[in-house]
Amino acid sequence: MKVDVLLGLQWGDEGKGKVVDVLTPRYDVVARFQGGPNAGHTLEFEGQKYVLRSIPSGIFQGDKVNIIGNGVVLDPALFKAEAEALEASGHPLKERLHISKKAHLIMPTHRVLDAAYEAAKGDAKVGTTGKGIGPTYTDKISRNGIRVGDILGDFDTIYAKAKARHEEILKSMNFEYDITEIEKEWMAGIEYLRQFPLVDSEHEINALLKDDKSVLCEGAQGTMLDIDFGSYPFVTSSNTVCAGACSGLGVAPNKIGNVYGIMKAYCTRVGSGPFPTELFDETGDKLCTLGHEFGSVTGRKRRCGWIDLVALKYSIMINGVTHLIMMKSDVLDTFETIKACVAYRINGVETENFPYSIEGEVEPIYAELPGWQCDMTKMTSEDEFPEEFNNYISFLEEELEVPIKIVSVGPDRDQTIERYME
Ligand code: GDP
Ligand code: IMO
Numbered sequence: 001m002k003v004d005v006l007l008g009l010q011w012g013d014e015g016k017g018k019v020v021d022v023l024t025p026r027y028d029v030v031a032r033f034q035g036g037p038n039a040g041h042t043l044e045f046e047g048q049k050y051v052l053r054s055i056p057s058g059i060f061q062g063d064k065v066n067i068i069g070n071g072v073v074l075d076p077a078l079f080k081a082e083a084e085a086l087e088a089s090g091h092p093l094k095e096r097l098h099i100s101k102k103a104h105l106i107m108p109t110h111r112v113l114d115a116a117y118e119a120a121k122g123d124a125k126v127g128t129t130g131k132g133i134g135p136t137y138t139d140k141i142s143r144n145g146i147r148v149g150d151i152l153g154d155f156d157t158i159y160a161k162a163k164a165r166h167e168e169i170l171k172s173m174n175f176e177y178d179i180t181e182i183e184k185e186w187m188a189g190i191e192y193l194r195q196f197p198l199v200d201s202e203h204e205i206n207a208l209l210k211d212d213k214s215v216l217c218e219g220a221q222g223t224m225l226d227i228d229f230g231s232y233p234f235v236t237s238s239n240t241v242c243a244g245a246c247s248g249l250g251v252a253p254n255k256i257g258n259v260y261g262i263m264k265a266y267c268t269r270v271g272s273g274p275f276p277t278e279l280f281d282e283t284g285d286k287l288c289t290l291g292h293e294f295g296s297v298t299g300r301k302r303r304c305g306w307i308d309l310v311a312l313k314y315s316i317m318i319n320g321v322t323h324l325i326m327m328k329s330d331v332l333d334t335f336e337t338i339k340a341c342v343a344y345r346i347n348g349v350e351t352e353n354f355p356y357s358i359e360g361e362v363e364p365i366y367a368e369l370p371g372w373q374c375d376m377t378k379m380t381s382e383d384e385f386p387e388e389f390n391n392y393i394s395f396l397e398e399e400l401e402v403p404i405k406i407v408s409v410g411p412d413r414d415q416t417i418e419r420y421m422e
């Protein structure tokens with residue numbers, strides 16, 4: 001058996017959590033492969049709304065095993081709060097949430113370092129989620145990180161050494177902070193972690209595949225936030241692309257099956273950095289209002305704009321997307337005209353190729369399509385799609401050269417329509 005990978009094609013918040021939840025019944029296992037509590041994956045069903053940060057979005061469907069892979073960075077304090085809230089709401093998970101011993105731990109001082117680096121950048125700040133993601137991955141790459149497996153050894157010594165390193169850096173930056181309280185919560189989180197199966201997830205996943213079990217890998221963030229291929233330096237610090245599933249779970253490239261690429265019917269971005277199709281007018285405000293475009297965790301207002309096919313083609317290429325999933329089409333229900341960026345004009349030259357940098361003067365060139373102007377939120381089958389919507393989908397499929405297999409018409413689990421899915 002191969003693993004299927006589901007990931008974001010834009011700047012995150014495409015609706016990954018919702019679709020992972022919808023697809024989970026078809027899989028034996030769901031596994032997160034990168035990122036950490038910078039993610040906020042929203043699921044809605046039976047009138048309830050849940051936002052997951054470190055726990056995979058397969059946790060609500062039956063008793064499926066969910067895995068936090070080695071590529072993830074884990075904050076024990078935030079993890080404890082998240083897991084306890086789920087357990088309290090009637091979703092026991094201790095036995096079926098497996099955590100890789102090779103996942104790196106986000107320390108309280110990583111969070112402080114995140115804040116200190118952002119403050120030092122001034123106006124050029126990335127606009128991070130403040131969860132210590134960058135500093136934790138930095139320590140991992142510079143071989144100074146601490147891992148979940150370390151809590152099984154002489155953890156106090158390992159922790160003290162790493163903390164002392166951070167304190168020295170923070171002192172040299174003259175950055176004031178007090179972690180007394182969060183360190184207490186963090187240590188309680190470490191004890192809490194011990195109650196979960198701490199596993200060699202690369203062995204576990206490969207054994208499952210050998211046993212013909214199916215695995216869905218859940219990405220966090222989106223391709224435009226990838227450390228290598230995103231709008232650097234306004235990116236996150238992990239590989240959010242399909243290859244990240246290989247390194248973040250220990251799955252060989254020839255074990256990758258379907259790659260589900262998720263996009264909104266328009267586009268959003270939160271934090272700083274370039275966004276060629278961003279709208280600063282009332283159309284942008286309308287997208288924000290109708291789409292409730294505010295961060296699932298931070299509450300930050302998301303910047304909104306039209307769909308960007310230049311960027312999407314690039315994302316599809318990097319990830320080898322086999323199936324597209326289009327989210328939030330209902331948000332466009334009342335628009336008379338819908339625009340899609342088909343090329344950029346940079347210094348007077350038109351290009352359909354995603355350039356080295358999208359900073360500076362990148363003028364989007366738009367195709368315009370008529371809107372469908374009807375309520376799609378109660379539709380349950382593609383037979384009900386209005387003609388203009390079918391035209392929009394056909395246009396996107398022709399441009400992107402990948403079939404759109406799922407269309408989402410609302411936040412609820414049930415507001416999901418499959419199109420000729422095998
Ligand atoms: P993720 O990080 O990719 O999982 O996405 P988020 O949860 O951060 O953001 C997606 C938001 O859109 C959430 O509030 C979802 O409940 C909501 N959502 C998902 N699909 C749809 C949809 O088809 N229509 C509408 N209106 N909202 C949706
Ligand atoms: P999900 O999984 C949207 C953005 C931050 C910032 C940049 C770096 O819910 O789609 P970081 O804290 O990772 O160092 O921040 O990346 N960012 C996200 N934007 N959705 C996310 O996750 C994000 N995770 C990080 O806003 O611009």
Ligand code: MG
Pocket residue numbers: 012013014039040041042296
């Ligand atoms: Mg999100």
